[in-house]
Amino acid sequence: MLVPIKDIQSQKGLSLWMPHLGINGIILGEFLRQNLKLKDCGICNECIEAGFINFKRDERVHTAIEIHAFEPQPSTYQVLTKMKRWMNSSFLHIHKVVLSNQSEIRALRKCPAGFEQCALPTTSNLSNTKYYTNTVVTSLDKFVDERNTYQKIETEGFDPLVIQGAENILNRHQVRLFLFEYHGIHMWRTTTLYHVINDLGHKGYLFYKIGQTGIFRLTGCWSSSFEIKRWRCGEYLQTILVQPKSVEVPLGKTVVLDCTVFNQYGEIAWCKDGHCTMGRERPLYFIPRYEVIGDKQAGINSLKIRDVNLDDDGIYQCQIGRTIEAREVLSNFANLTVLIPPNQISLTYVPPGIAISGKEFKLKCEVLNARPSATFTWQIPTNTHIVNISQLNEPMTTNSKLLASISIITLVADISQHGQEITCEAAHVALNKSLTSTAIIAIDYQPVVKIVLKPTKMYEDKDYWFECTAESRPPITELVWKTNDTILQRISPIPDGRYPLHLTVTRQMHNQHLSCSALNSAGIAEDVMVLNINYSPTFKSFPSPYTLARVGDLLMLSCDVDSNPPANILWTKNGEFVGGGSQYQIPEVHENDYAVYACIATVGGQFTKIVASTKVVAPGPPRFYPPQPVLASRGSEVMLKCQLEKHIELTNSFWIFKNVTLINTMKYTVVPVRDIKTIPRYEMGLIIHNVQKNDFGEYECHVTNQYGTEYARLRLEKRSSHLLMQIAIYFILLVLLSLILFSSYLCCHHAFQVDQKRITLGRMRRVQTWLQSKPSMWIHNLTAAEKIPLTVYDVNSGVTRTTLDPPVDIIECYVTMMDEQKRQNFNRPLLPPPLPPPILIDRMPFCNDDQSEQIYETADPTSWHIDV
Numbered sequence: 001m002l003v004p005i006k007d008i009q010s011q012k013g014l015s016l017w018m019p020h021l022g023i024n025g026i027i028l029g030e031f032l033r034q035n036l037k038l039k040d041c042g043i044c045n046e047c048i049e050a051g052f053i054n055f056k057r058d059e060r061v062h063t064a065i066e067i068h069a070f071e072p073q074p075s076t077y078q079v080l081t082k083m084k085r086w087m088n089s090s091f092l093h094i095h096k097v098v099l100s101n102q103s104e105i106r107a108l109r110k111c112p113a114g115f116e117q118c119a120l121p122t123t124s125n126l127s128n129t130k131y132y133t134n135t136v137v138t139s140l141d142k143f144v145d146e147r148n149t150y151q152k153i154e155t156e157g158f159d160p161l162v163i164q165g166a167e168n169i170l171n172r173h174q175v176r177l178f179l180f181e182y183h184g185i186h187m188w189r190t191t192t193l194y195h196v197i198n199d200l201g202h203k204g205y206l207f208y209k210i211g212q213t214g215i216f217r218l219t220g221c222w223s224s225s226f227e228i229k230r231w232r233c234g235e236y237l238q239t240i241l242v243q244p245k246s247v248e249v250p251l252g253k254t255v256v257l258d259c260t261v262f263n264q265y266g267e268i269a270w271c272k273d274g275h276c277t278m279g280r281e282r283p284l285y286f287i288p289r290y291e292v293i294g295d296k297q298a299g300i301n302s303l304k305i306r307d308v309n310l311d312d313d314g315i316y317q318c319q320i321g322r323t324i325e326a327r328e329v330l331s332n333f334a335n336l337t338v339l340i341p342p343n344q345i346s347l348t349y350v351p352p353g354i355a356i357s358g359k360e361f362k363l364k365c366e367v368l369n370a371r372p373s374a375t376f377t378w379q380i381p382t383n384t385h386i387v388n389i390s391q392l393n394e395p396m397t398t399n400s401k402l403l404a405s406i407s408i409i410t411l412v413a414d415i416s417q418h419g420q421e422i423t424c425e426a427a428h429v430a431l432n433k434s435l436t437s438t439a440i441i442a443i444d445y446q447p448v449v450k451i452v453l454k455p456t457k458m459y460e461d462k463d464y465w466f467e468c469t470a471e472s473r474p475p476i477t478e479l480v481w482k483t484n485d486t487i488l489q490r491i492s493p494i495p496d497g498r499y500p501l502h503l504t505v506t507r508q509m510h511n512q513h514l515s516c517s518a519l520n521s522a523g524i525a526e527d528v529m530v531l532n533i534n535y536s537p538t539f540k541s542f543p544s545p546y547t548l549a550r551v552g553d554l555l556m557l558s559c560d561v562d563s564n565p566p567a568n569i570l571w572t573k574n575g576e577f578v579g580g581g582s583q584y585q586i587p588e589v590h591e592n593d594y595a596v597y598a599c600i601a602t603v604g605g606q607f608t609k610i611v612a613s614t615k616v617v618a619p620g621p622p623r624f625y626p627p628q629p630v631l632a633s634r635g636s637e638v639m640l641k642c643q644l645e646k647h648i649e650l651t652n653s654f655w656i657f658k659n660v661t662l663i664n665t666m667k668y669t670v671v672p673v674r675d676i677k678t679i680p681r682y683e684m685g686l687i688i689h690n691v692q693k694n695d696f697g698e699y700e701c702h703v704t705n706q707y708g709t710e711y712a713r714l715r716l717e718k719r720s721s722h723l724l725m726q727i728a729i730y731f732i733l734l735v736l737l738s739l740i741l742f743s744s745y746l747c748c749h750h751a752f753q754v755d756q757k758r759i760t761l762g763r764m765r766r767v768q769t770w771l772q773s774k775p776s777m778w779i780h781n782l783t784a785a786e787k788i789p790l791t792v793y794d795v796n797s798g799v800t801r802t803t804l805d806p807p808v809d810i811i812e813c814y815v816t817m818m819d820e821q822k823r824q825n826f827n828r829p830l831l832p833p834p835l836p837p838p839i840l841i842d843r844m845p846f847c848n849d850d851q852s853e854q855i856y857e858t859a860d861p862t863s864w865h866i867d868v
Contacts, residue, residue: 537561
């Protein structure tokens with residue numbers, strides 16, 4: 001039996017004739033997949049067909065057969081060898097030869113292991129070892145020397161040649177069962193099935209067709225419809241063994257897109273972006289740079305493009321056309337990308353282009369005129385919060401293949417990032433070195449405000465300086481000082497960023513918030529301090545001047561004091577300390593409790609103490625202060641006054657003179673009782689017009705309250721005429737005393753000046769002698785090209801100070817030097833005096849004795865200093 005044993009369909013016969021081997025299509029397919037890593041299931045998927053596996057075992061043919069397998073492909077030959085070891089059978093013989101109608105050495109095309117579609121065309125060119133392998137070709141007549149029972153031929157279209165090479169064994173009927181495939185490829189293109197059936201029919205063979213649904217006879221039943229020239233499972237498949245691959249090519253280079261086809265029958269056509277107009281036999285886009293290269297017989301149809309430019313960028317596909325015996329086949333898509341590096345990179349802010357501390361901002365990195373798009377890497381400061389990184393690729397212009405690649409990074413701005421660098425790095429396959437762009441981050445932030453100068457202790461009604469600093473980006477537009485909601489001062493930006501406030505603090509500002517707030521485009525910020533102002537004590541409430549209390553009553557005295565720090569409150573009774581605190585209580589009033597009580601509030605030694613007093617009295621009629629006699633002259637106008645304690649409201653008042661109640665007339669004007677605000681007293685008055693002799697005498701003022709009526713007497717007396725004379729004598733004595741004191745002052749002042757003159761002249765002589773012994777002290781300042789004066793006159797103090805070291809006290813007369821100046825015809829100002837020439841050293845001007853009043857004394861010697 002001659003059979004290609006790898007053919008899974010052949011295993012149907014083994015499962016029928018030799019069931020004890022346990023071999024069928026399913027088991028063989030599983031072995032090929034798991035042990036030999038072959039996924040080929042046959043062109044008609046026989047590995048999933050049960051074949052005769054489901055036949056009853058007693059119905060199967062148990063016949064020992066010898067199997068001869070012919071496999072010229074080296075890779076498949078190795079597979080068959082492994083299968084033989086797996087089957088552990090001695091009846092299987094594998095021959096590495098090709099069956100044909102002749103015997104010779106030919107070149108057989110290389111095919112993948114187990115590839116059933118691989119046909120068996122040979123060539124006489126034995127040198128092409130890349131795509132072909134040299135093998136032995138023989139005929140069945142030469143190979144078979146005895147009768148065979150079964151012969152199956154599967155040579156993928158070369159069956160007619162094998163039949164021709166089996167002429168002798170067929171004539172001798174050495175083959176009882178002869179199977180072959182019929183379709184329309186290779187040798188079947190020129191050979192008809194009718195011719196083969198007729199030729200073998202003359203040799204005594206009967207022909208049957210094995211179809212999908214059964215077996216039917218051809219011999220004696222011929223019809224032209226049997227001449228279908230089709231593959232037994234449908235149309236013959238052309239297969240692309242080497243697919244074109246996507247490739248990136250630098251501009252101006254040469255590229256080759258591979259397309260190797262197995263069993264090629266149709267014409268090659270290369271497609272670019274869906275347009276299939278490029279072939280081997282016609283111009284390629286009329287562009288000489290395009291060329292289909294390779295051995296057509298070997299199915300090599302590679303597309304070669306020279307001097308690649310941007311127009312060549314696109315999606316390519318290799319297509320093999322349809323023929324009568326083969327379907328069309330399409331390759332995978334291959335993307336040809338022309339590499340064009342970007343020519344520039346930029347790093348900018350995304351509008352609005354402001355980075356405000358605490359808020360998100362975006363940076364845009366952009367590269368232009370690139371193909372394909374670039375990839376981006378960001379280098380940002382540490383501890384920077386990244387919100388998002390996105391990339392956008394878009395054509396430079398409509399329908400342009402050049403791309404603009406944009407990467408946008410979103411960050412959260414922080415003041416610590418200000419002034420730091422952020423770098424965008426763009427990498428491109430056409431660049432050996434990435435493009436980089438660096439920017440300095442400028443963070444706009446709200447003003448950082450701080451009150452840096454504030455008094456440690458403040459007192460009311462005093463002036464204090466406060467200072468606030470404000471740092472921001474951009475600079476502030478305005479700074480405002482305010483207390484609570486009251487604006488104190490608005491200040492425009494100052495270059496040094498320090499904003500002073502001069503404030504007079506008051507007690508009302510205590511515990512208020514003094515704030516310094518600054519505003520810029522990034523926001524507003526402020527610094528706040530609480531004003532702690534020390535202020536003097538004041539009474540918020542205190543007892544009335546008089547407090548009524550009956551014997552046995554509860555007496556409660558209170559005074560509320562406002563101060564900072566809180567006041568210390570003491571209570572006294574008629575000047576003696578009796579308690580402390582804001583309240584003083586007497587549970588039960590006795591007679592000895594009627595007195596003057598005082599509330600004394602003190603705040604350390606910082607402020608003057610304050611006192612509020614009340615007189616505790618028992619309820620009763622009004623009480624008068626003792627009135628004093630009133631003097632008046634005849635013809636004058638006089639007012640009589642009576643003052644009462646202000647403890648109970650008065651209900652009535654009137655005046656009586658000589659038992660007559662006085663009313664308002666031309667002679668009298670009654671002044672009603674009134675409250676004296678400055679002192680806690682009531683006062684009632686009576687004005688007497690044109691006082692006459694009969695108006696002098698004793699007057700009574702009567703007042704009434706809810707507890708009774710009381711009155712007081714006061715006398716109106718005539719004024720004495722000696723009073724004016726006494727006043728004149730007192731004035732004359734005062735004038736005489738003033739004259740005596742002034743004369744004494746003049747005498748003392750004259751004596752003091754004479755003594756000062758004597759002391760001064762003595763000092764001047766000593767100074768003159770000392771200066772004459774030091775002539776070298778008159779020097780010039782060579783650097784300033786001017787003289788250094790020996791003495792300088794101080795206009796404000798009237799003192800002439802030496803420039804020598806150690807200091808020397810010099811007394812100089814201003815008027816005398818002026819006269820000397822005129823005699824020398826000097827026109828320059830004397831203050832400070834001009835430097836005298838060297839010849840004048842011996843005659844320094846000094847004051848004369850008669851000009852003592854023009855001498856000016858020096859200051860305290862301990863305060864002298866050098867004036868240059």
